[in-house]
Each structure stands twice: as C-alpha cells, then as structure tokens.
Amino acid sequence: MWAVRRLQRSCAAVAVNTRPGTEGEALARAEGLPILYDAAGDARGPLAGVKAGLIWAEGLGARALAVSPCDAPLLPDDLFSRLIEAAGAGAAMAETSDGPQPLCALWPVSARAALDEALAGGAHPATWRMLESIGARRVRFDPAEAFVNLNTREDLAAVAARLERERR
Numbered sequence: 001m002w003a004v005r006r007l008q009r010s011c012a013a014v015a016v017n018t019r020p021g022t023e024g025e026a027l028a029r030a031e032g033l034p035i036l037y038d039a040a041g042d043a044r045g046p047l048a049g050v051k052a053g054l055i056w057a058e059g060l061g062a063r064a065l066a067v068s069p070c071d072a073p074l075l076p077d078d079l080f081s082r083l084i085e086a087a088g089a090g091a092a093m094a095e096t097s098d099g100p101q102p103l104c105a106l107w108p109v110s111a112r113a114a115l116d117e118a119l120a121g122g123a124h125p126a127t128w129r130m131l132e133s134i135g136a137r138r139v140r141f142d143p144a145e146a147f148v149n150l151n152t153r154e155d156l157a158a159v160a161a162r163l164e165r166e167r168r
Contacts (some may be wrong), residue, residue, distance in 0.1 A: 001027065002073040010080035011066050015056055017049035024070065043124035046103055050127075051119060054112040062109060063089070069103040071149040073159055079104055082139050091136035093128065096144035102127035104147065105136065 007014045016028035017036040042048035057065040083106040086092040094104040111134045
C-alpha cells in the first residue's frame with residue numbers, strides 16, 4: 001500500500017489497476033479503493049493500466065493521472081508534487097542516472113486518444129517512448145536506488161527491516 005499512501009498525499013482520488021483474483025485486488029477492495037481492470041483486447045503491460053486510469057480520471061473530471069508502480073516502496077516523498085509542478089498542462093516522468101522511470105509519471109487525460117491509437121491491434125510500445133511522444137518533461141531524481149523495485153517477498157522483507165532500523 002506504499003504506492004497508494006504516496007499517491008493519496010498528492011492526489012484527490014486514488015484507484016488501483018490490477019488483475020481479477022489477485023492479492024492486489026483483495027488489498028484494494030479491503031481499503032475501499034476503486035479497482036480498475038485493463039480493457040479486453042489490450043496487450044498486457046503498463047500502458048493498458050494507464051489507459052484504464054485515464055478513462056477513470058476523465059470520468060472524475062480530472063485533468064491528469066498520476067501513476068506509480070506498486071513494487072517500489074523507496075520512491076521519494078516529493079515525487080508527485082515535483083511531477084505535477086513540472087507537467088503543467090502536459091505530462092512528466094521521473095528520470096534517474098539509470099534513465100527514464102516511466103512508471104512514475106503524470107499523464108494528461110488528453111493523452112487517451114494517443115494511447116488508444118498506440119495500443120490498437122494488440123501493440124504495446126515502450127512506456128517511456130509513449131510519454132516522450134506526448135511531450136513529457138523529464139524530472140531528475142537522485143539517488144537511482146530510490147526507484148528500485150521489489151520482486152520477491154525476500155526483497156520486501158529486507159527493505160522492511162532496513163526501514164525499521166532507520167526509524168530507530
């Protein structure tokens with residue numbers, strides 16, 4: 001729920017994009033969060049989730065959608081405030097010394113048409129390229145390690161232990 005809490009500090013509303021029957025769906029439901037599913041026919045990948053989010057955000061009357069991966073608990077606290085400021089009426093994505101971090105981004109709802117076109121026919125272009133195609137501004141963050149993603153329960157346990165030690 002790190003991603004949810006971080007987004008809630010900067011966003012008026014937060015939803016979770018997940019697949020049916022997953023632990024993520026159960027956690028979102030337990031938190032009372034809206035759950036968004038990828039559209040049938042869209043290729044699996046982050047852009048299908050962004051598309052679902054843009055449809056949801058547009059329905060709320062929002063001008064933009066902030067996106068965050070659920071497996072990166074060390075993201076900077078000011079991530080979304082800086083992306084929102086940099087984006088203006090457009091898009092923005094985080095960048096580190098490792099390169100673009102397109103799963104940490106702000107998308108204008110006006111990008112939906114471009115995303116629909118990019119996903120047509122089962123295609124799934126690189127997320128950073130899609131952001132570049134809509135003119136996303138890059139916002140530099142350091143250190144790059146803050147954007148590390150956790151892929152196993154062991155990774156999660158190690159980070160949780162480290163955070164607990166740092167709090168003491």
